[in-house]
Amino acid sequence: MPTFNRQFWRAAGHLEHHLKRRVDHGPPDLPSFVCFQRLRVLTDRLHVMEQRRLSVSAKSVSMALHSELDRCQSQITSALEAMSTRCNVDAIPTQACLYAELIALATEFDRCEVDLRKGTLSVVTECIVLEDLDLGPFQISLDWKSAHGSTSKYVVHALEPSCPEYRSHITHPHVMNDRLCEGEAQSALRQALQSGRLTDFFQIINRVLHTYNSSSPYASIDDWNGTNCQDCGANIASDCSHCHACGDALCDDCCTCCSICETSACVGCLQICPGCENQVCSHCANVCERCSKSVCPECLDTTTQLCQECDNVAESEDCEPANGETADDCEAGIEVQPAGLGEVAVPA
């Protein structure tokens, strides 16, 4: 039988008190009439901006409207959860139950700490390793004093942060600014916290930290340590330029562009026009029908489909004299008749 932990018992008492406060907290806090008025004003203003095609102003109003709607939604959600709790008073765990949760928590995690003054409960996970990427241990801290319904505040803080290149605010593929994006754990976390199932709450967060969702991370593991320019090998950020033809990552120095369509490309995917020496991508380049060289559209004769060089050669070939012709004839463009044409024998 584990020894009695006085600090945990007191913490359990505080938690029970705060959980009960959700029920005895007076009428639910609903958005004010002013809030709805403001929503109407912003909606009308957005409509006017869009009608007048003032896109910049419309975007600004859209963002303000989004922010206001988000705030309204949070208030309504909290009020709904408060009402749910009122309807289910018996679900509030007792101090003894919460004490058992804290004892179990200390068994599940190596470190479990209570700060009665701050009103926080923290655990430390083991080292999180996702696909050979060591992210170190994380501290999960729950602030029970901020409890509003089931949406208490908690943070997930990396104790030995390993951040992706150029993004120090991301410490885990699903943690940004110490906030976990709960994904499919959201509902289970709310229920666990609402019921006072602290062990389940922290264990669910722990399992999310141990799981990599490659389809929706803040930063993917593949790009965690940045990438290399495929031309010069320099280490660059993952959101660098890419060659539109082959997809290779490129640094600013190695990234060039087609002189016709201006899409970015690597040196290997651009061709130099023999006529004007501009760099042209494969989409814009045309092929000379005679020498098969790639040339830019401006250096290809649209009539002959020949490059300048081949066009010149073709012209000079057309002007070479045939049998009996002189060069002058050829140049004069006179059609030379065969000898004796139109002549008849005249008897002596």
Add this chain to the structure above:
Amino acid sequence: MRILYINNDGAGFADHVDVADGTTVSKLFEQRVSNGRPADYLIRVNRQPAASDQVLQPGDRVSFTPTKIEGASQA
């Protein structure tokens, strides 16, 4: 007999359920998590790790928590 059954998979479930006397942990898992494997879950009885052949008692608190729960980035 009546036990508290908690499943932290998906939307989550926590409520008292009736199970037959002599039901073991593994039997309850088969009945309640038809498409899962026990190895993919943390299984606790009364907040303690439990053997699969542990026989449940009235009033026991049984929880199943998936070991893989996907987080996401907010859109």
